[in-house]
Amino acid sequence: MENSAMFLEARGLSRVYRRGSEDIHALHEVSFSIQRGEFVSFMGPSGSGKTTLVNLLGCLDNPTSGELDLAGRKIFGNGNVLSERDLTRIRREIFGYVFQNFYLIPTLTVLENVALPFAFYRKPGARLEEVRRLLAMLGMERRMDHLPAQISGGEMQRVAIARALVNRPEILLADEPTGNLDTTRSAEIGEILQHLNRNEGLTIIMVSHNPNLARLGGRLIEMRDGKVFK
């Protein structure tokens, strides 16, 4: 059995963006580890590399150098670059994603949007009833047949959260999930995330500018100039 302390382990992760002839070191040899069931928040000034880091952890991007282990598997390391296909396979087993922009499909109803992942992939054990259960848990059972244009921003983000969870991910990755919401709605989303973490044992990795939200998690990691500070 793998040690649960090693659920996610980053060692010397770096990411350099090349813009023309200029190299931008967005991330400098970042190392840390996350345990199963943790709620980790990343905070830091704009441009400090939070999104860059979270994209690497979420297997949305390849690092320039460094290693990443996930659930006992070596994902990045030894300089091998994973193809989009390989990344997709890892992502759909482990992650659910929530972004600042909700990216709901405007032509589909709330219910259809949440069920959307099943049109492409259904993890063994993921059940159709999960769609309704999640929507009910997030207080959206009365809005299932509405189109995204007919619900509020806070409700849209709940739909996006439900959509991220239908395939029962191990880790929920949220990059500024309340960036487009007011204080009250932000607090509601924060409560939902906390509930998911405490009651459903979901591991959450979140980026937020909002200190109240960031403090909800058990653990806060500060970032500056592409480096992490505990």
Place this chain on the structure above:
Amino acid sequence: MITRYQIAYKNLLRKKARTLLTIIGITLSSWVLVSLLGFNQGYERALNRDIENMGYQIMVMAKGCPYEAATMMLQGGTGLRYIEKSMVGSILKEPEIDQATPILMQAFFDPNKGENGGIAGYFGVDPATYPSMKPFFRFRQGEWFHDDSADEAVMGFEAAELEQREVGDMIFVPEKNVKLKVVGILERTGTQDDGTIFVPLKTLQKVSGIDMITTIGIKVKKDADIVELENKLYKLPDVQVVSLSQVKQTIMKLISTARIMVLSVAIIAILIAMVGVINTILMSVLERIQEIGILKTMGAMPGDIFSLVWTETLILCACGGVAGIGFAIGFASATDFLVRIILPYAPAGGLVVIDVSLAMLTMGIILLVGLMSGLYPAWKAGRVRPLESIRR
């Protein structure tokens, strides 16, 4: 709860006007395509039917221009050079011949026909041999002549309709001051015979004062060697031999230009529709880069996105194709009318024939062209990376 097909068609409903315009483009091109293909097979069939209904496969007539002869045969025009009737007897000696019948074609100017007068065409036929060459003739009223020199006439359907004739009426042969009694009126045959007035050969010879004939119609025995017979007939002096297969080839050559023109139009229409499809699908992919990226974070593989976009193309093409074929069938007679205007010679009967196999062929072509058009947009969509969508 939601299938890829639903995602695809709901996406097409997003920009209704654009989707509709694209479908209209496909509709028009499949309409043109299926009509053209229907014309290609229908024209030849109609021509074959016309030729079959002649009742004979070879004609012998006095030497003249072969094109004139060809049109004369099918349109009942007048060549007006004569051959001896006795030739029928000598021709009948050839073993390949089943039957031969002498025909005298005559045209008289009728000052009372139409506004400025017109030509009335008469066919002098032999009551003993001609009717058996046209076993498909059906009488609407009356019957054939009572003897081989009676002052009687049998009218084609249109000839009778034009002059409002009934059996028992007397018709007046212009120029000649002769009256003939109508004893029979034919049903419509859909051929040139409909406009003809048939008279016993001897009667027409008497009326016109011409003791000869213009044409011999020859029916060849089943399985006989037509080419062999033609070669023998060519050796006869001062006559020309026109075989209907030659006539058919001549006519097909005459209309080949028209066919190529219509074919070019169809190809252009398909190319335009193809550009329309590529444009529509590509636009809708570019507009949805973020959504496609988010689908990929949900676990969609490049192939999944490819098939999603391809499904959209397929829906567009299927709708347009079905509509186009429907219009083509619904408006086949209008197409017929247009085609008749541009063609040098059009046989009677339906020229545009669209059957099930043709509709399926067209549908196949449209779907194939559509899928080809969708290839690039679908491939491009499949390559969208999720990061592109979430970068603000």
